[in-house]
Amino acid sequence: MADKLSRQPQNLPGPWYVDTTCALCRLCLEEAPNLLNYTSDETAVYFSKQPETPEDMAASLIAALAVRSLRRIRAISNSI
Secondary structure, three states: OOOHHHEOOOOOOOOEEEEOOOOOOOHHHHHOOOOEEEOOOOOOEEEOOOOOOHHHHHHHHHHHHHOOOOOOEEEOOOOO
16 A cells, blocks of 8 residues: 655645555556656656546556556545
């Protein structure tokens, strides 16, 4: 499970975040390019936009599954 204390600092406030265990495999960026971005030095990925629509939510979940777990990308919610 993702660690709330290890959130990438660039993540926008909200329930979805990428933590510091991200391996930069780029799979999540392919699935949710309008929600996720690289840091300026391309050493980490972060949520540049929180999911707002059902399509955004689906893209976030697919991105999390693309990296084979919710360990690196996480939503803090009882509904997920």
